Amino acid sequence: MKTNAYAAQNATTPLAPFSFERRKVGKHDVQIEILYCGVCHSDLHTVRSEWSRATYPCVPGHEIVGRVVKVGKDVNRFKEGDKVGVGCMVDSCLACANCKENLEQFCEKGAIFTYNSPDKYTGGITYGGYSESIVVDKEFVLKIPKNLDLATTAPLLCAGITTYSPLRYHNVTKGQKVGVVGLGGLGHIGVKLAKALGAYVVVFTTSPSKVEDALRLGADEVVNSKNEDEMQKHLNSFHFILDTVSAKHDINAYLLLLRRDGNLTQVGIPSEPLLLSVSSLIFGRRSMSGSLIGGIKETQEMLDFCGKHNVTADIELIPIQNINEAYNRLLKSDVKYRFVIDMASLKQTV
Ligand code: NAP
Ligand code: ZN
Numbered sequence: 001m002k003t004n005a006y007a008a009q010n011a012t013t014p015l016a017p018f019s020f021e022r023r024k025v026g027k028h029d030v031q032i033e034i035l036y037c038g039v040c041h042s043d044l045h046t047v048r049s050e051w052s053r054a055t056y057p058c059v060p061g062h063e064i065v066g067r068v069v070k071v072g073k074d075v076n077r078f079k080e081g082d083k084v085g086v087g088c089m090v091d092s093c094l095a096c097a098n099c100k101e102n103l104e105q106f107c108e109k110g111a112i113f114t115y116n117s118p119d120k121y122t123g124g125i126t127y128g129g130y131s132e133s134i135v136v137d138k139e140f141v142l143k144i145p146k147n148l149d150l151a152t153t154a155p156l157l158c159a160g161i162t163t164y165s166p167l168r169y170h171n172v173t174k175g176q177k178v179g180v181v182g183l184g185g186l187g188h189i190g191v192k193l194a195k196a197l198g199a200y201v202v203v204f205t206t207s208p209s210k211v212e213d214a215l216r217l218g219a220d221e222v223v224n225s226k227n228e229d230e231m232q233k234h235l236n237s238f239h240f241i242l243d244t245v246s247a248k249h250d251i252n253a254y255l256l257l258l259r260r261d262g263n264l265t266q267v268g269i270p271s272e273p274l275l276l277s278v279s280s281l282i283f284g285r286r287s288m289s290g291s292l293i294g295g296i297k298e299t300q301e302m303l304d305f306c307g308k309h310n311v312t313a314d315i316e317l318i319p320i321q322n323i324n325e326a327y328n329r330l331l332k333s334d335v336k337y338r339f340v341i342d343m344a345s346l347k348q349t350v
Pocket of ligand 2: 040041042043062088158159
Protein backbone atom coordinates (compact mmCIF):
# COMPACT_ATOMS: atom_id res chain seq x y z
CA MET A 1 0.00 0.00 0.00
CA LYS A 2 1.44 3.33 -1.02
CA THR A 3 1.67 5.51 2.07
CA ASN A 4 2.30 9.24 2.18
CA ALA A 5 4.57 10.53 4.92
CA TYR A 6 7.22 13.05 5.95
CA ALA A 7 10.81 11.86 6.16
CA ALA A 8 14.31 13.06 6.83
CA GLN A 9 16.69 12.14 4.02
CA ASN A 10 19.77 12.82 6.12
CA ALA A 11 20.80 14.33 9.46
CA THR A 12 20.91 17.93 8.33
CA THR A 13 18.16 18.65 5.83
CA PRO A 14 14.56 19.44 6.84
CA LEU A 15 11.88 16.75 6.86
CA ALA A 16 9.95 16.71 3.59
CA PRO A 17 7.19 14.73 1.84
CA PHE A 18 8.05 11.10 1.08
CA SER A 19 6.08 8.00 0.16
CA PHE A 20 6.73 4.29 0.69
CA GLU A 21 4.93 0.93 0.73
CA ARG A 22 3.30 -0.48 3.88
CA ARG A 23 2.95 -4.25 4.01
CA LYS A 24 -0.39 -5.91 3.28
CA VAL A 25 -2.53 -6.72 6.32
CA GLY A 26 -1.49 -10.19 7.53
CA LYS A 27 -3.68 -12.44 9.66
CA HIS A 28 -2.33 -11.00 12.96
CA ASP A 29 -2.28 -7.40 11.76
CA VAL A 30 -4.28 -4.27 12.34
CA GLN A 31 -4.26 -1.48 9.76
CA ILE A 32 -4.71 1.96 11.28
CA GLU A 33 -5.51 5.28 9.63
CA ILE A 34 -3.34 7.70 11.62
CA LEU A 35 -5.28 10.71 12.91
CA TYR A 36 -2.73 12.27 15.27
CA CYS A 37 0.95 11.77 16.02
CA GLY A 38 2.83 13.39 18.90
CA VAL A 39 6.29 14.87 18.39
CA CYS A 40 8.76 13.38 20.88
CA HIS A 41 12.23 14.80 21.44
CA SER A 42 13.48 11.29 20.56
CA ASP A 43 12.22 11.91 16.99
CA LEU A 44 14.56 14.87 16.79
CA HIS A 45 17.52 13.05 18.42
CA THR A 46 17.01 10.21 15.92
CA VAL A 47 16.53 12.08 12.65
CA ARG A 48 19.53 14.27 13.40
CA SER A 49 21.63 11.15 14.23
CA GLU A 50 22.43 12.57 17.67
CA TRP A 51 22.55 9.16 19.39
CA SER A 52 23.93 7.02 16.59
CA ARG A 53 23.67 7.18 12.84
CA ALA A 54 20.05 6.79 11.76
CA THR A 55 19.05 4.89 8.62
CA TYR A 56 17.61 7.22 5.98
CA PRO A 57 15.04 7.98 4.76
CA CYS A 58 13.75 8.17 8.35
CA VAL A 59 10.02 8.56 9.04
CA PRO A 60 9.77 9.30 12.78
CA GLY A 61 6.72 9.28 15.07
CA HIS A 62 5.82 6.92 17.91
CA GLU A 63 2.87 8.60 19.60
CA ILE A 64 0.24 7.34 17.22
CA VAL A 65 -3.52 7.52 17.59
CA GLY A 66 -5.89 6.49 14.85
CA ARG A 67 -8.84 4.52 13.58
CA VAL A 68 -8.80 0.84 12.67
CA VAL A 69 -9.59 0.41 8.98
CA LYS A 70 -8.87 -3.29 8.53
CA VAL A 71 -8.00 -6.32 10.65
CA GLY A 72 -6.49 -9.71 9.79
CA LYS A 73 -8.53 -12.90 10.17
CA ASP A 74 -6.93 -13.87 13.50
CA VAL A 75 -7.65 -10.51 15.12
CA ASN A 76 -10.67 -10.44 17.39
CA ARG A 77 -9.77 -7.78 19.99
CA PHE A 78 -10.11 -4.96 17.43
CA LYS A 79 -12.58 -4.14 14.70
CA GLU A 80 -13.02 -1.54 11.99
CA GLY A 81 -13.75 1.88 13.47
CA ASP A 82 -12.06 1.30 16.87
CA LYS A 83 -9.90 4.16 18.19
CA VAL A 84 -6.47 2.76 18.96
CA GLY A 85 -2.93 3.73 19.76
CA VAL A 86 0.58 2.58 18.84
CA GLY A 87 3.60 3.61 20.89
CA CYS A 88 7.33 3.08 20.58
CA MET A 89 7.31 -0.64 19.71
CA VAL A 90 5.69 -2.61 16.90
CA ASP A 91 7.17 -6.07 17.48
CA SER A 92 9.31 -8.30 19.71
CA CYS A 93 9.91 -12.07 19.99
CA LEU A 94 7.14 -12.48 22.64
CA ALA A 95 8.93 -15.66 23.78
CA CYS A 96 12.05 -14.63 25.75
CA ALA A 97 12.08 -14.17 29.53
CA ASN A 98 11.68 -10.40 29.30
CA CYS A 99 8.80 -10.57 26.82
CA LYS A 100 7.11 -13.19 29.02
CA GLU A 101 7.35 -10.74 31.92
CA ASN A 102 5.57 -8.16 29.75
CA LEU A 103 8.77 -6.16 29.31
CA GLU A 104 8.94 -6.30 25.52
CA GLN A 105 11.07 -3.15 25.45
CA PHE A 106 13.90 -5.32 26.81
CA CYS A 107 13.27 -8.25 24.42
CA GLU A 108 16.40 -10.42 24.32
CA LYS A 109 16.18 -10.64 20.53
CA GLY A 110 15.77 -6.87 20.35
CA ALA A 111 12.49 -4.98 20.43
CA ILE A 112 11.42 -3.64 17.07
CA PHE A 113 10.83 0.04 17.51
CA THR A 114 8.19 1.92 15.55
CA TYR A 115 10.79 3.67 13.40
CA ASN A 116 14.45 3.24 12.50
CA SER A 117 14.45 -0.48 13.48
CA PRO A 118 15.00 -3.52 11.23
CA ASP A 119 11.65 -4.50 9.69
CA LYS A 120 11.35 -8.28 9.36
CA TYR A 121 8.44 -7.94 6.94
CA THR A 122 10.10 -5.70 4.37
CA GLY A 123 13.79 -6.34 5.05
CA GLY A 124 14.19 -2.58 5.31
CA ILE A 125 13.58 -0.39 8.34
CA THR A 126 10.40 0.50 10.18
CA TYR A 127 8.66 3.77 9.30
CA GLY A 128 6.78 5.62 12.01
CA GLY A 129 3.76 7.78 12.58
CA TYR A 130 4.45 10.89 10.51
CA SER A 131 2.46 9.01 7.88
CA GLU A 132 -1.13 8.41 6.84
CA SER A 133 -1.42 4.80 7.96
CA ILE A 134 0.41 1.96 9.67
CA VAL A 135 0.09 -1.84 9.79
CA VAL A 136 0.92 -3.31 13.22
CA ASP A 137 0.84 -6.75 14.85
CA LYS A 138 -2.25 -6.89 17.12
CA GLU A 139 -0.10 -7.51 20.22
CA PHE A 140 1.31 -3.99 19.91
CA VAL A 141 -1.99 -2.13 19.46
CA LEU A 142 -3.51 -0.32 22.45
CA LYS A 143 -7.11 0.53 23.23
CA ILE A 144 -7.89 4.20 23.89
CA PRO A 145 -10.36 4.79 26.74
CA LYS A 146 -13.59 6.15 25.29
CA ASN A 147 -13.70 9.28 27.45
CA LEU A 148 -10.32 10.58 26.27
CA ASP A 149 -9.83 13.12 23.49
CA LEU A 150 -7.75 11.61 20.69
CA ALA A 151 -5.31 14.43 19.89
CA THR A 152 -4.34 15.04 23.52
CA THR A 153 -4.08 11.29 24.18
CA ALA A 154 -1.46 10.70 21.46
CA PRO A 155 1.48 11.84 23.69
CA LEU A 156 0.54 9.26 26.30
CA LEU A 157 1.80 6.53 23.94
CA CYS A 158 5.41 7.53 24.64
CA ALA A 159 5.61 10.43 27.12
CA GLY A 160 2.82 8.88 29.21
CA ILE A 161 4.26 5.38 29.57
CA THR A 162 7.86 6.64 29.92
CA THR A 163 6.89 8.63 33.01
CA TYR A 164 4.23 6.25 34.39
CA SER A 165 6.47 3.18 34.38
CA PRO A 166 9.25 4.52 36.67
CA LEU A 167 6.74 6.24 38.96
CA ARG A 168 5.03 2.87 39.45
CA TYR A 169 8.25 0.83 39.60
CA HIS A 170 9.53 3.06 42.41
CA ASN A 171 6.18 2.82 44.21
CA VAL A 172 5.39 6.51 44.21
CA THR A 173 2.40 6.96 46.48
CA LYS A 174 0.47 9.47 48.51
CA GLY A 175 2.53 11.55 50.88
CA GLN A 176 5.84 11.19 49.05
CA LYS A 177 7.84 14.14 47.78
CA VAL A 178 8.56 13.73 44.08
CA GLY A 179 10.63 15.97 41.81
CA VAL A 180 10.19 16.30 38.05
CA VAL A 181 13.14 17.85 36.25
CA GLY A 182 12.38 19.61 32.94
CA LEU A 183 8.89 20.74 32.00
CA GLY A 184 8.60 19.55 28.41
CA GLY A 185 6.56 16.75 26.84
CA LEU A 186 7.60 14.02 29.30
CA GLY A 187 7.87 16.34 32.28
CA HIS A 188 4.41 17.87 32.11
CA ILE A 189 2.76 14.44 31.88
CA GLY A 190 5.03 13.22 34.68
CA VAL A 191 3.66 16.01 36.87
CA LYS A 192 0.06 15.07 36.13
CA LEU A 193 0.70 11.36 36.76
CA ALA A 194 2.66 11.91 39.98
CA LYS A 195 -0.18 14.12 41.24
CA ALA A 196 -2.76 11.50 40.27
CA LEU A 197 -0.73 8.98 42.31
CA GLY A 198 -1.04 11.30 45.30
CA ALA A 199 2.51 12.65 45.54
CA TYR A 200 3.65 16.12 46.59
CA VAL A 201 5.21 17.32 43.34
CA VAL A 202 8.03 19.81 42.83
CA VAL A 203 8.94 20.90 39.29
CA PHE A 204 12.49 21.96 38.41
CA THR A 205 12.64 24.20 35.38
CA THR A 206 15.19 26.39 33.63
CA SER A 207 12.37 28.41 32.03
CA PRO A 208 10.89 31.15 34.26
CA SER A 209 8.01 31.48 31.75
CA LYS A 210 6.78 28.00 32.76
CA VAL A 211 6.32 28.62 36.50
CA GLU A 212 2.63 29.50 36.37
CA ASP A 213 1.89 26.66 33.98
CA ALA A 214 3.62 24.18 36.28
CA LEU A 215 1.33 25.20 39.13
CA ARG A 216 -1.70 24.98 36.84
CA LEU A 217 -0.62 21.49 35.74
CA GLY A 218 -0.73 20.44 39.40
CA ALA A 219 2.76 21.07 40.82
CA ASP A 220 2.81 21.96 44.51
CA GLU A 221 6.04 23.94 44.15
CA VAL A 222 8.24 25.12 41.31
CA VAL A 223 12.00 25.65 41.55
CA ASN A 224 14.08 27.70 39.17
CA SER A 225 16.92 25.20 38.84
CA LYS A 226 19.41 27.94 37.97
CA ASN A 227 18.86 29.56 41.38
CA GLU A 228 21.19 27.91 43.90
CA ASP A 229 19.34 29.27 46.96
CA GLU A 230 16.06 27.79 45.74
CA MET A 231 17.80 24.44 45.12
CA GLN A 232 19.47 24.41 48.57
CA LYS A 233 16.09 24.64 50.31
CA HIS A 234 15.26 21.13 49.06
CA LEU A 235 18.47 19.32 50.11
CA ASN A 236 17.95 15.73 51.39
CA SER A 237 14.19 15.83 51.02
CA PHE A 238 12.97 13.87 47.97
CA HIS A 239 11.82 10.25 47.88
CA PHE A 240 12.03 10.16 44.11
CA ILE A 241 13.16 12.43 41.26
CA LEU A 242 12.31 11.89 37.59
CA ASP A 243 14.81 13.57 35.28
CA THR A 244 13.42 14.21 31.79
CA VAL A 245 16.05 16.62 30.51
CA SER A 246 17.09 16.10 26.88
CA ALA A 247 20.47 17.87 27.07
CA LYS A 248 23.65 17.79 29.16
CA HIS A 249 23.08 19.08 32.71
CA ASP A 250 24.36 18.63 36.27
CA ILE A 251 22.70 15.55 37.79
CA ASN A 252 24.69 15.80 41.04
CA ALA A 253 22.73 18.92 41.97
CA TYR A 254 19.57 16.75 41.92
CA LEU A 255 21.09 13.68 43.59
CA LEU A 256 21.89 15.87 46.61
CA LEU A 257 18.20 16.70 46.92
CA LEU A 258 17.31 13.03 47.52
CA ARG A 259 16.70 11.91 51.10
CA ARG A 260 18.37 8.75 52.45
CA ASP A 261 17.67 5.82 50.10
CA GLY A 262 15.98 8.09 47.58
CA ASN A 263 16.16 7.34 43.88
CA LEU A 264 16.68 9.50 40.82
CA THR A 265 15.52 7.90 37.59
CA GLN A 266 16.88 9.27 34.35
CA VAL A 267 14.53 9.07 31.39
CA GLY A 268 15.90 11.97 29.33
CA ILE A 269 18.64 10.74 26.99
CA PRO A 270 21.16 13.51 26.34
CA SER A 271 23.52 12.65 23.51
CA GLU A 272 26.54 13.48 25.67
CA PRO A 273 27.55 11.56 28.83
CA LEU A 274 26.52 13.04 32.19
CA LEU A 275 29.15 13.49 34.89
CA LEU A 276 28.40 11.54 38.07
CA SER A 277 30.08 12.44 41.35
CA VAL A 278 29.78 9.14 43.23
CA SER A 279 29.86 10.84 46.63
CA SER A 280 26.40 12.25 45.86
CA LEU A 281 25.20 8.62 45.81
CA ILE A 282 27.34 7.26 48.65
CA PHE A 283 26.30 9.80 51.30
CA GLY A 284 22.69 8.88 51.89
CA ARG A 285 22.82 5.50 50.12
CA ARG A 286 21.05 7.14 47.23
CA SER A 287 20.58 5.43 43.90
CA MET A 288 20.30 6.46 40.31
CA SER A 289 18.68 4.40 37.59
CA GLY A 290 17.32 4.58 34.09
CA SER A 291 14.02 3.55 32.56
CA LEU A 292 12.97 2.80 28.99
CA ILE A 293 9.33 3.39 27.97
CA GLY A 294 7.27 0.46 29.37
CA GLY A 295 5.86 -2.87 28.24
CA ILE A 296 2.59 -3.20 26.32
CA LYS A 297 0.58 -4.47 29.30
CA GLU A 298 1.75 -1.55 31.41
CA THR A 299 1.06 0.88 28.54
CA GLN A 300 -2.56 -0.31 28.49
CA GLU A 301 -2.68 0.01 32.29
CA MET A 302 -1.35 3.59 31.97
CA LEU A 303 -3.98 4.48 29.35
CA ASP A 304 -6.74 3.08 31.56
CA PHE A 305 -5.31 4.99 34.56
CA CYS A 306 -5.34 8.18 32.45
CA GLY A 307 -8.93 7.44 31.41
CA LYS A 308 -9.92 7.08 35.05
CA HIS A 309 -8.07 10.21 36.21
CA ASN A 310 -8.73 12.25 33.06
CA VAL A 311 -5.06 12.77 32.32
CA THR A 312 -4.04 13.83 28.81
CA ALA A 313 -1.36 16.13 27.41
CA ASP A 314 -1.47 19.90 26.96
CA ILE A 315 -0.77 20.19 23.27
CA GLU A 316 -0.13 22.55 20.40
CA LEU A 317 -1.77 20.99 17.35
CA ILE A 318 0.29 21.60 14.20
CA PRO A 319 0.02 20.76 10.50
CA ILE A 320 2.81 18.45 9.36
CA GLN A 321 4.15 21.25 7.16
CA ASN A 322 5.31 22.97 10.41
CA ILE A 323 7.33 20.03 11.68
CA ASN A 324 10.76 21.57 11.05
CA GLU A 325 9.82 24.74 12.91
CA ALA A 326 8.48 22.58 15.75
CA TYR A 327 11.87 20.80 15.99
CA ASN A 328 13.67 24.13 16.21
CA ARG A 329 11.33 25.22 18.99
CA LEU A 330 11.89 21.92 20.87
CA LEU A 331 15.60 22.74 20.93
CA LYS A 332 14.79 26.05 22.63
CA SER A 333 12.55 24.35 25.26
CA ASP A 334 9.72 26.31 23.63
CA VAL A 335 6.88 23.80 23.64
CA LYS A 336 3.71 23.97 25.73
CA TYR A 337 3.79 21.12 26.22
CA ARG A 338 3.70 18.66 23.32
CA PHE A 339 3.41 19.28 19.60
CA VAL A 340 0.88 16.93 18.03
CA ILE A 341 0.58 16.62 14.27
CA ASP A 342 -2.92 16.74 12.86
CA MET A 343 -2.39 14.07 10.22
CA ALA A 344 -5.27 15.36 8.07
CA SER A 345 -2.79 18.10 7.04
CA LEU A 346 -0.76 15.50 5.13
CA LYS A 347 -3.45 15.52 2.42
CA GLN A 348 -2.60 19.15 1.65
CA THR A 349 0.93 18.13 0.69
CA VAL A 350 0.17 15.35 -1.77
P1 NAP B 1 11.16 18.16 25.49
O1 NAP B 1 9.70 18.31 25.33
O2 NAP B 1 12.08 18.90 24.59
O3 NAP B 1 11.49 18.52 27.03
C1 NAP B 1 12.78 18.53 27.55
C2 NAP B 1 12.85 19.59 28.66
O4 NAP B 1 14.14 19.53 29.26
C3 NAP B 1 12.75 21.02 28.15
O5 NAP B 1 11.44 21.47 27.96
C4 NAP B 1 13.45 21.80 29.25
O6 NAP B 1 12.56 21.99 30.36
C5 NAP B 1 14.52 20.82 29.71
N1 NAP B 1 15.82 21.16 29.09
C6 NAP B 1 16.13 21.17 27.78
N2 NAP B 1 17.42 21.51 27.59
C7 NAP B 1 17.94 21.70 28.82
C8 NAP B 1 19.24 22.06 29.31
N3 NAP B 1 20.25 22.30 28.46
N4 NAP B 1 19.41 22.15 30.65
C9 NAP B 1 18.40 21.92 31.50
N5 NAP B 1 17.14 21.61 31.10
C10 NAP B 1 16.92 21.49 29.78
O7 NAP B 1 11.60 16.63 25.36
P2 NAP B 1 10.75 15.29 25.68
O8 NAP B 1 10.05 14.85 24.46
O9 NAP B 1 10.04 15.48 26.95
O10 NAP B 1 11.95 14.25 25.89
C11 NAP B 1 12.89 14.44 26.93
C12 NAP B 1 14.01 13.44 26.82
O11 NAP B 1 13.52 12.14 27.10
C13 NAP B 1 14.65 13.35 25.43
O12 NAP B 1 16.05 13.15 25.58
C14 NAP B 1 14.02 12.08 24.85
O13 NAP B 1 14.80 11.47 23.86
C15 NAP B 1 13.94 11.23 26.08
N6 NAP B 1 12.97 10.13 26.03
C16 NAP B 1 13.30 9.00 26.69
C17 NAP B 1 12.43 7.94 26.73
C18 NAP B 1 12.78 6.73 27.50
O14 NAP B 1 12.17 5.68 27.28
N7 NAP B 1 13.71 6.80 28.43
C19 NAP B 1 11.21 8.03 26.05
C20 NAP B 1 10.89 9.21 25.41
C21 NAP B 1 11.76 10.27 25.40
P3 NAP B 1 12.53 23.39 31.18
O15 NAP B 1 12.24 24.45 30.15
O16 NAP B 1 11.44 23.20 32.15
O17 NAP B 1 13.87 23.55 31.82
ZN1 ZN C 1 9.14 9.28 22.53
